[in-house]
Amino acid sequence: MGTEHTPADDIVYDLVSAQYHALKAAQAYDTYIRDAEGHDDVRSFFEECARQDAQRAQRCHDLLKDLTSGPGLSGT
Template sequence: MTSEHTTADDIVYDLISIQYHALKGAEVYDRYIEDAHEHSDVVEFIRRVKEEDDRRAQEAHELLRDLTKKGEGIG
């Protein structure tokens, strides 16, 4: 028996991928901040990027939650 691949499967996969990569990026930014500790402008830039990735991961999480609550992402 084969299972059918749906657009909803793609959406869930894509959101999980976005969340994963945003979280992995945020994980390394602390090291980048340490590397740039003498360059406040670079540190500030990296902090902004980290915050953006944190927000992106959170939004992907919320979208996944909403999709699976509705049953749209299961399929």
């Protein structure tokens, strides 16, 4: 990778923030999906949004793991 990252780095904070918001949005979509009962097209749209946000959160997790693994976390 070339650059070591610590949990305090802006890029790490940004990924944590993006992951948090993706997970919160995915939770909100559960409510929207329930509210869309009887409207299959709307329900399908919200289900797609929830899947995309879940994938986005997982991608953030994977990137964070890559960025923070190794000696960068020790601060050395």
